[in-house]
Amino acid sequence: MKCAEIKELLSAYIDAMLEPAEKQAVETHCATCPECRKELAELTSVVSHIASLKPIDAPVDFTQKVHERIERRSEFERIMKKIFTPRMKLPLEVAGMLTSVVLVITVYRFMHPMEKAYYSPMTEQVLEVTAPIPISKNTLRNTGDSTQGFKNVRQRILSEQKPLNISRFSQEGVKKDTLSFKEEAYVGEKEKTQGKGVSRGMRDEYKGMNAAATVYGDSVGGIAPQDSAGNLAFSRAPEQHRWVTEGNGAMSKAADIQLVKYKTQLYVILLPVKSEIIQTNVIPLIHVIAHKTTAQITNTTTDSRGITTFFLNVPTNTIQEFMQKIKFIAPKIPLPAPSLTQSESISIQIVINPL
Amino acid sequence: MVNETSEPDGELIKRFQQSKQNTPAFDALITRYKNRIFHLCYRFLGNYEEANDSAQETFVKVYRALDTFRFESSFSTWIYRIAVNTCKNKLVSAEYRMRRRTSSIDTPLETSENDCPLEIADEKAQTGRGELEKKEKSAVIQAAIETLPEEQRSIVILRDIQGLSYEEISQITGFNLGTVKSKLARARCALKEKLQRIIS
Numbered sequence: 001m002k003c004a005e006i007k008e009l010l011s012a013y014i015d016a017m018l019e020p021a022e023k024q025a026v027e028t029h030c031a032t033c034p035e036c037r038k039e040l041a042e043l044t045s046v047v048s049h050i051a052s053l054k055p056i057d058a059p060v061d062f063t064q065k066v067h068e069r070i071e072r073r074s075e076f077e078r079i080m081k082k083i084f085t086p087r088m089k090l091p092l093e094v095a096g097m098l099t100s101v102v103l104v105i106t107v108y109r110f111m112h113p114m115e116k117a118y119y120s121p122m123t124e125q126v127l128e129v130t131a132p133i134p135i136s137k138n139t140l141r142n143t144g145d146s147t148q149g150f151k152n153v154r155q156r157i158l159s160e161q162k163p164l165n166i167s168r169f170s171q172e173g174v175k176k177d178t179l180s181f182k183e184e185a186y187v188g189e190k191e192k193t194q195g196k197g198v199s200r201g202m203r204d205e206y207k208g209m210n211a212a213a214t215v216y217g218d219s220v221g222g223i224a225p226q227d228s229a230g231n232l233a234f235s236r237a238p239e240q241h242r243w244v245t246e247g248n249g250a251m252s253k254a255a256d257i258q259l260v261k262y263k264t265q266l267y268v269i270l271l272p273v274k275s276e277i278i279q280t281n282v283i284p285l286i287h288v289i290a291h292k293t294t295a296q297i298t299n300t301t302t303d304s305r306g307i308t309t310f311f312l313n314v315p316t317n318t319i320q321e322f323m324q325k326i327k328f329i330a331p332k333i334p335l336p337a338p339s340l341t342q343s344e345s346i347s348i349q350i351v352i353n354p355l
Numbered sequence: 356m357v358n359e360t361s362e363p364d365g366e367l368i369k370r371f372q373q374s375k376q377n378t379p380a381f382d383a384l385i386t387r388y389k390n391r392i393f394h395l396c397y398r399f400l401g402n403y404e405e406a407n408d409s410a411q412e413t414f415v416k417v418y419r420a421l422d423t424f425r426f427e428s429s430f431s432t433w434i435y436r437i438a439v440n441t442c443k444n445k446l447v448s449a450e451y452r453m454r455r456r457t458s459s460i461d462t463p464l465e466t467s468e469n470d471c472p473l474e475i476a477d478e479k480a481q482t483g484r485g486e487l488e489k490k491e492k493s494a495v496i497q498a499a500i501e502t503l504p505e506e507q508r509s510i511v512i513l514r515d516i517q518g519l520s521y522e523e524i525s526q527i528t529g530f531n532l533g534t535v536k537s538k539l540a541r542a543r544c545a546l547k548e549k550l551q552r553i554i555s
Contacts, residue, residue: 011540017521033421045554046547050500053493056403058393058410063385065407066414067378073415123458 001025006036010043360387364430371421381421384430385414390436391517398512399442401501409445413438428526435519435527439509446505492553499549506530507542515541 006029012018013026025190030037360367360383370380392413397406416437425434447529500508513519515529524535547554 008540011543015521015539042547042554043543045549046543047515049492049496049550049553050511050546051518053398053496053516054489055390055394056397056406058389059407062389062393062407062411063382066385066411066418069415070409070418073419132493353528 001029003029003033003036006033007031007039010036010040012045013040014044365426368421368424368426368430372424381418384417388431392434393394395435395438395512395517398497398500398516399439399508400445401497405445409441410438413441416441432523432526435513435517435523439513439527442509443505468480495553496546496550499546502549503542503545507538507545508549510539511534511542511546515543 009018009022009026013023016023017311018026026040030040362383364384364387367380367383371377371384389410393406393410396409396413397403400406400409413434417434420437424430500511503511509528510524510530513524514521519527520531521535524530524539525532528535530538
């Protein structure tokens with residue numbers, strides 16, 4: 001054996017913990033190797049020095065101090081128990097159940113911070129209060145100036161089509177104003193090339209409608225860009241349909257939703273008047289749509305113009321259901337032809353304050 | 356003061372377990388183990404007050420856990436394990452580290468009931484000098500032990516000071532026999548380097 005190996009064994013040799021063969025090897029090696037012999041002597045000396053350290057006894061009052069400490073600890077625990085033990089005993093099962101419920105709610109709220117928004121008055125009204133008001137494209141084109149156009153369309157709408165569920169969330173007093181506002185907004189948006197007078201007028205009207213919230217739905221045949229090669233169903237649609245929804249809510253006052261369907265894509269454009277209002281509602285709205293349709297949101301982006309775009313992946317076999325859930329979109333829009341694809345990618349744009 | 360009893364540990368423990376308030380049985384265990392545990396704590400921590408605190412804490416833990424002692428190991432192994440863990444916890448406690456930093460000046464080299472006298476009477480000068488040298492040597496050895504890593508330190512103390520077997524050390528520390536052997540060898544080697552002045 002080499003010196004290094006022998007030195008490894010010296011400590012155990014001192015304690016007589018070596019196998020006989022190892023012990024023999026150490027002894028044979030040390031008999032001829034002065035260095036390892038010295039090492040063994042020094043190690044032995046270390047061990048004996050340590051062993052010779054004077055024992056330090058516990059103080060005489062040690063036992064008493066231990067008991068005092070035990071007593072103190074017990075007293076402390078007794079007090080803590082008294083403080084925290086409830087007077088009324090709750091069965092363990094009930095306590096466990098209550099704890100579980102609280103825990104589940106806490107975790108759920110933590111994991112779904114937007115859930116609260118789903119049930120706010122604003123978000124409910126967006127999806128639930130809908131009423132289609134079909135208007136012919138010609139009607140719009142007849143508008144000479146913005147004010148006149150507005151009046152014409154307003155009269156036309158009032159005389160020809162009445163919103164169905166329009167006042168579900170509105171108070172009766174607000175209903176009429178809201179209706180006229182919607183018409184104005186419609187014209188203002190469609191005829192915006194004629195000047196901003198109407199748009200300002202719309203804003204003024206919004207200010208007077210603190211309790212009303214209005215969302216416009218617009219399925220677009222005519223609005224759809226004609227140069228879109230993929231414009232299938234809607235390019236042939238002779239009518240342009242417009243829906244108006246409304247409800248109460250201090251947060252959302254107005255928005256215009258436009259929808260374009262190209263093959264497998266839908267574009268929903270919310271045109272609110274006040275960006276600071278819709279800014280707070282965009283994200284909840286996205287989540288409401290996704291939540292209500294069980295679709296998956298992907299790629300939410302907002303560009304420098306404030307247009308928020310996001311995609312919903314909707315399984316093909318549930319697209320009908322999707323349309324029905326988004327009531328302001330669904331009624332008048334032809335569905336895409338049956339596709340072999342598993343799901344439809346629906347792109348939705350929310351446009352903030354485009355006026 | 357409880358007199359030493361020859362009653363085996365197991366019997367004392369059973370008596371304690373039968374009646375939680377059986378103070379005499381517990382006191383007998385304290386009396387039997389207090390010096391060994393105190394010495395272990397002192398060599399581990401190198402400070403009388405800290406050792407006293409840790410040793411007391413060890414027995415408090417024993418008192419609270421003795422009910423659940425199932426005789427799967429010997430009581431001696433069990434209490435040593437508690438003591439070693441208590442000392443390790445003490446070493447990492449902020450309070451201990453703070454105190455070590457601030458009290459090293461006034462801590463005697465080797466404190467016990469006989470503190471090192473500042474003046475030595477003439478007739479005792481010779482023995483006093485020898486005593487002083489011995490204490491100095493002890494302090495140097497103690498300081499060397501304290502430089503060892505925790506695991507090596509506990510193994511050296513258990514083996515070379517408490518005189519426990521490798522098997523007992525293995526049970527106390529949880530290391531297998533080979534690890535105990537190699538850690539002990541490494542610890543002794545390190546001490547040899549630090550104590551050259553004394554051993555040569």
